Amino acid sequence: xxxxxxxxxxxxxxxxxxxxxxxxxxxxxxxxxxxxxxxxxxxxxxxxxxxxxxxxxxxxxxxxxxxxxxxxxxxxxxxxxxxxxxxxxxxxxxxxxxxxxxxxxxxxxxxxxxxxxxxxxxxxxxxxxxxxxxxxxxxxxxxxxxxxxxxxxxxxxxxxxxxxxxxxxxxxxxxxxxxxxxxxxxxxxxxxxxxxxxxxxxxxxxxxxxxxxxxxxxxxxxxxxxxxxxxxxxxxxxxxxxxxxxxxx
Amino acid sequence: xxxxxxxxxxxxxxxxxxxxxxxxxxxxxxxxxxxxxxxxxxxxxxxxxxxxxxxxxxxxxxxxxxxxxxxxxxxxxxxxxxxxxxxxxxxxxxxxxxxxxxxxxxxxxxxxxxxxxxxxxxxxxxxxxxxxxxxxxxxxxxxxxxxxxxxxxxxxxxxxxxxxxxxxxxxxxxxxxxxxxxxxxxxxxxxxxxxxxxxxxxxxxxxxxxxxxxxxxxxxxxxxxxxxxxxxxxxxxxxxxxxxxxxxxxxxx
Numbered sequence: 001x002x003x004x005x006x007x008x009x010x011x012x013x014x015x016x017x018x019x020x021x022x023x024x025x026x027x028x029x030x031x032x033x034x035x036x037x038x039x040x041x042x043x044x045x046x047x048x049x050x051x052x053x054x055x056x057x058x059x060x061x062x063x064x065x066x067x068x069x070x071x072x073x074x075x076x077x078x079x080x081x082x083x084x085x086x087x088x089x090x091x092x093x094x095x096x097x098x099x100x101x102x103x104x105x106x107x108x109x110x111x112x113x114x115x116x117x118x119x120x121x122x123x124x125x126x127x128x129x130x131x132x133x134x135x136x137x138x139x140x141x142x143x144x145x146x147x148x149x150x151x152x153x154x155x156x157x158x159x160x161x162x163x164x165x166x167x168x169x170x171x172x173x174x175x176x177x178x179x180x181x182x183x184x185x186x187x188x189x190x191x192x193x194x195x196x197x198x199x200x201x202x203x204x205x206x207x208x209x210x211x212x213x214x215x216x217x218x219x220x221x222x223x224x225x226x227x228x229x230x231x232x233x234x235x236x237x238x239x240x241x242x243x244x245x246x247x248x249x
Numbered sequence: 250x251x252x253x254x255x256x257x258x259x260x261x262x263x264x265x266x267x268x269x270x271x272x273x274x275x276x277x278x279x280x281x282x283x284x285x286x287x288x289x290x291x292x293x294x295x296x297x298x299x300x301x302x303x304x305x306x307x308x309x310x311x312x313x314x315x316x317x318x319x320x321x322x323x324x325x326x327x328x329x330x331x332x333x334x335x336x337x338x339x340x341x342x343x344x345x346x347x348x349x350x351x352x353x354x355x356x357x358x359x360x361x362x363x364x365x366x367x368x369x370x371x372x373x374x375x376x377x378x379x380x381x382x383x384x385x386x387x388x389x390x391x392x393x394x395x396x397x398x399x400x401x402x403x404x405x406x407x408x409x410x411x412x413x414x415x416x417x418x419x420x421x422x423x424x425x426x427x428x429x430x431x432x433x434x435x436x437x438x439x440x441x442x443x444x445x446x447x448x449x450x451x452x453x454x455x456x457x458x459x460x461x462x463x464x465x466x467x468x469x470x471x472x473x474x475x476x477x478x479x480x481x482x483x484x485x486x487x488x489x490x491x492x493x494x495x496x497x498x499x500x501x502x
Contacts, residue, residue, distance in 0.1 A: 025354055025355065026353065026354050026355070028353075029353055029354055114339075117335065117337060117340075118337040119337050119339055121294075121299055121337065122331065122333060122337040124298075124299060124326075125297050125298075125326055125329055125331045125409075126326065126327075126350075126354065126355075126403075127323040127324075127326035127355065128354060
């Protein structure tokens, strides 16, 4: 039964994507909607992403300095660890988990609400490909904006690490900078962007799927919104593991 | 003209429509009436293609709708306008944007031409100065009128109305009915209205079908309603004691 359910939803999800990825009726309308979504997802999430990122960096720096206490490992390693942990793992994964909560639930609620208020039926009758018009701009916007948010998050996180380590006297300014410049592997940045793109796709399409197929009333809409976050988070973590194995194995 | 041919719809084991064969005429206000749960909304959704019949066909003139591919269906839908029960106006758009949406999506007209058409449609439904207001800022009756304006903006050949009078006071209901009927006559379109409003039945019902438990049990026009001895129709139309007394006095019993 469980497997049957998974295949049922996966099949519907793939079919929905098949319908969504098609030639737009009017490019200008899709462009306008994509811009609106980029603003909602990007600008709308900037503050929360920065806030979380600064604390992630700060906590990483504090925790690592605690681990190093009394060891022979050079203190500048704090900068190095903050940088790599942020770029490889924390910035893309944490940012996208947070965005699954903020953006994902919003997408599910918006599309689900439109389904319940017959807005989607109204568009269907007009001849609009609703899967494409309602989902494609969100996916495109997320694929463009979320990697940018992740990059900003990584940068802010490194600054967070600096603020936690340098002004508090854990280490000198020059040491932190030295750590940031040590053992730099440019491929890690590519990995960060690959993760950001994959996670962005997951969180928008899974949330859109939950909203697009909602039935019933407000309780079902709430469930769809919750499912959007839960399933997006689970799939992001699974994808994180798969990408880590594929790209670092 | 729209024609249905032996339409059957089942949801699991439940048969909601049981072989409906009927015609809806051009230039007339065609009414689908019946009690709640009779299958009116399912039939209407099938006519506009939102639901597929389990068996049977829906014909738009000489075209069998459910045998068409997506592109052909879309071409038919471009000729369809629909007024939803709750209006289904897009909350995030102003009144003008709502009405302009089909024009923006499917035409290459200039902004000026679109604006002109929107103004005409608003004027046609007797609304002025609401272009910049949002659906939440106007009354239910106004929302219905905006819904009609949006439905006719692409000059449809077929107009569908799902419970156009629900939630409206009797006076506003009459205004909406008259509006729908005059638009039907003016543009010679096929209008199908799903209703259980008795006033609509008696005022604008040119071709009425009565559904009862998924079956078509009566067909006629407003003039034949009072004379019919169909028990289901009489029970439906004159459900309240007040209306029964009114009928008795009208037919001189």
